[in-house]
Amino acid sequence: MNLNNFSRSLTFADLLCRYCGHSVTTASALINVKSPAAYDNWNLTVLGVETIVQVRKTFKNSVPETYNLIFANGADLKFSGKAQTAETWFEGMSWRPCVCSACNTHIGWYFQSPEKDFVGLVIDNLINVDTLTKVPLPQKQISKDAEINSILIKMPGVIYIQSVPPMFTVKHLREIMSRFGELGRVYLQAEKRGPHKRKRYTEGWVEFKSKKCAKEVAQMLNGNQVGGRKRSAAYDSVWTMKYLHSFKWEHLMEQLSYEKRVEQQRLRTEISFEKRKAEHFSQQVEKGERLQKLEERVLKKSGLWKRYLMQHYQKKVINENKLEKSKQLSGEKDFLQMIFGGKEEQKEENEREDGREEVEKEEEIMEEEKGYVVSAAVYVNLSDGSPIFGAFVQAATGKYISQFLGVPFAEPPIGKLRFRRPIPKRPWREQWNATTFRDSCVQSPDTYFGDFYGATMWNSNTPCSEDCLYLNIYVPGEIDREKRLPVLFWIYGGGFWSGTASLDVYDGKIFAGEENVIIVTVNYRVTVFGFLYLGREEAPGNMVFGGDPSSITLFGESAGGASVSMHMLSPLSQPYFTRSILQSGAATAPWAVENKQVALHRAVILYEYMKCGNGNMSHLAPDQWNMDEVLRCLHEASADKLRDSEWSPVMEFADFPWVPVIDGEFLVENIETSLKRGNFKKTQLLAGTAPLSIIFNLNTYIFPIQDVFPPAEFFEKKDFIKSRDVWIKSVSSLLPRQILKSSLALQSILNYYEPEGLPIESKQWVDSLDKMLGDFLFTCNVNEFALAHSEHGADTYYYMFSHRASQQTWPEWMGVLHGYEINFIFGEPYNRKQFKYTKEEQELSSRFMRFWANFARTGDPNHNPDNSYISDWPPYNSKTMEYINLTIESDYIQKGAKRIGTGPRRKHCNFWKFIPKLISISADLGESFIKWKQQMDRWENDYMPEWEAGKFSF
DSSP states (O other): OOHHHHHHHOOOTTEEETTTOOBOOOOOOOOOEEOOSOOTTEEEEEEOSSOEEEEEEBTTTBOOSEEEEEOTTOOEEEEEOOHHHHHHHHHTSEEEEEEOTTTOOEEEEEEEOTTSSOEEEEESSEEEGGGOSSOSSOHHHHHHHHHHHHHHHHSOEEEEESSOOTTOOHHHHHHHHTTTSOEEEEEEEEOOOOSOSSOOEEEEEEEESOHHHHHHHHHHHTTSBOOSSTTSTTTTOBOOEEEOTTOOHHHHHHHHHHHHHHHHHHHHHHHHHHHHHHHHHHHHHHHHHHHHHHHHHHHHHHSOOOSOOOOOTTTOOOOHHHHHHHHTSOHHHHHHHHHOOGGGHHHHHHHHHHHHHHHHHHHHHHHHHHSOEEEEEEEEEOTTSOEEEEEEEEOTTSOEEEEEEEEEOBOOOOGGGSSSOOOBOOOOOSOEEOSSOOOBOSOOOOOTTTTOHHHHTTSOSSOBOSOOOEEEEEEESSOOTTSOOOEEEEEOOSTTTOOOTTOGGGOOHHHHHHHTOEEEEEOOOOHHHHHOEEEETTEESOGGGOOOOOSOEEEEETHHHHHHHHHHHOTTTGGGOSEEEEESOOTTSTTTOBOHHHHHHHHHHHHHHHTOSOSOOOTTOGGGOOHHHHHHHHHHSOHHHHHHHTTTTOOSTTOOSSOOBOOSSSSOSOHHHHHHHTOSOOOOEEEEEOSOBOTTOTTTTSGGGTTTSOGGGTTTOOOSOOSHHHHHHHHHHHSOHHHHTOHHHHHHHHHHHSOOSSSOOHHHHHHHHHHHHHIIIIIHHHHHHHHHHHHTTOOEEEEEEOOOOTTOOSOGGGOSBTTTTHHHHTTGGGOTTTOOOOHHHHHHHHHHHHHHHHHHHHSOTTBOTTSOBOOOOOOOOTTTOEEEEEOOHHHHHTSOOOSEEEOSSHHHHHHHHHHHHHHHHHHHHOHHHHHHHHHHHHIIIIIHHHHHTTOOOO
């Protein structure tokens, strides 16, 4: 009997839909799906022409010996058998959903035999009309439920299978799941190939066309036995599945695509590393062959081999007589004999003595200028055998430090290597003098305030050149490889356009000595030399991120903090460090990163500005861009010319010209996307900022309003902004162009940050401007990164630095300045020969160093080296948002400063999150509507009172 004819011939007058009360008379469009393996404790109702028989079906508990069923054709069928036979009988049916024609609600399942000689209906959401006196639900609720159910049926849903049963494939899973409803896509994650030839799967995702069906299947099967044939591998397995709320198949595809890109990049990195190793090995083999030939020629002539030969200590056999003789030599002679031999040994030793005298002279000069005592030189062989010597010095606190300055970590990026990623430094055999700082990377000095120390202290204190990739290492006490001390790796700030590791404020001796940690500071290329992006190997961008550090804690301030956060986001860097510290900077800042197209656009603008082409390329015509020509031009230009032209692409405020690029390799996706999905290193994080003033960064931040803050009057004048008009002009000059395009967004910012109360003094106008810039550029971006980090379950700590140092040289009205917690972190208050900090400030510096060192050791700033706890600093999370306020003790006692605060500036940062939405809204409304609304407001406020007063007449 045909199912369609059967559904039309039956009149279900005694059945009503549970949701709308409508009488069920017809069936909706039907689809072919097989029955599930089990309907535990369901009422199975078989409908026939004459009789309705209800049978309790419980496959997994007990199965009746006999089923008496009367089917649509009126024939009486008596079926008996065991449980498995009964189950097989029901699974052989063809199943189709039954949907209420009134409210489109799923109310049951039709089933039909393969021979189509009988049909039935499984009742799900039907009730008997004899027991119903009225519709059970209100009309409004009925329509709402009907609408929801209609949506759920049409929307797809995804089930996540945590453990795929053994020997299952996509085909097997699709065959089983299709019994419950129409399927979309199925994906199984294959495990890495092991000794088994057959592919195995670890987890899977199944998409149902109906969201409601997906929920029901997950609820029904989760925790139940897979079943099937008793001898099958999956028979005793248990389903472990979950319905994924608000999850779309596109989310899975994006995650898989991201993992694929990460894996591809990892493979490329490994291949590149192995190629470099092979190249280095072949070079050493060639060098060995040349030395061997040279040795043979020398031996033939004189019988003596007097030149240096590479030592392989692991292969060198030293007999007892030689070993006993070497023990009697002094350290210096032993070192010389290891390298030199024959008749020239004394000559080389004399040359070494001359060199040592030069080093001692340099040490005396350093002692006079820098304020620390030089005790002796320290000789060390690096892991690749390269010899260096540094200085064993005494810091201002009296602790002794092994100091190595200007240690090369890459080949000089000059010539063809100008814009390339750094190439690891090849081993050397001559002693490397690591007692003085090397050159800083090419950059422009800050000359806005002349020779004022507060500004010049951040300028490079060594000559600038392209040969600048060096490390400075500060080790407490003598060198001892068994100590296993934690390492803090410092990345300086400067907007990616300035900075150097040799600044006095970055001197790591006091920090290393007081906390028994190793401090490393590093030079990296800035401006166009470090971040030029042309989309090719010759200029890939992001050269600052080319090292291979291991087992270190990264910490940095401003652009350095943004760099640290980018290492957390990059899959290339994540294996090589353990913890992170962000100080007043994060990758979420509007100045921190750019996309590829903007980077290419800026390169063409620089090309045009330098006028080294034939004028046939314009930044306004991307189809005419020739990046090979741009690269040739910039390669041929001098370093000074490039430096002088570096600001030519700047278009607006807070827009540094050369910054890291989302290139698909180091940074593989948008920063906000990575934070939302948790695609970053889940390590311990310490982050913070200050209620900072950035007015002093006039040459980079507020150059559009130099007439408001003239440098000649900066230190004497106090009333810079006297009126609201000047304040509005200043705000409008400092906000990005995208915000200025929206009058709604601009007006919202003005209203939010405008000082309260009347009259408004000049200092209030300046403070409000400063707070706006601080929130927009630094504080809220660090907050955003820290909150995203904590929300994904990683340990997070937050601080606010609120102390204005007594040695601060900037005007007092500026308050706490951007970047000046660095002085306390590196222990500057203990350098009494150069500075006169108070006792309280020394104690504050000690707290900074202890917190930072504790965090580097254990990931908890409260955990001391002796396993005691400070218990001052609570963890940071989205529920409490607690942070520690770092200032001197008297501020807590006398000024009422809180030790533990909440936020910080939570309300202000929520406001800045709203600005992009407001811009989008205003774009949808259109400027014409906004102008009309403004005219209406003006009419109501200005003309309506006069109209009502009768002043207008016709």
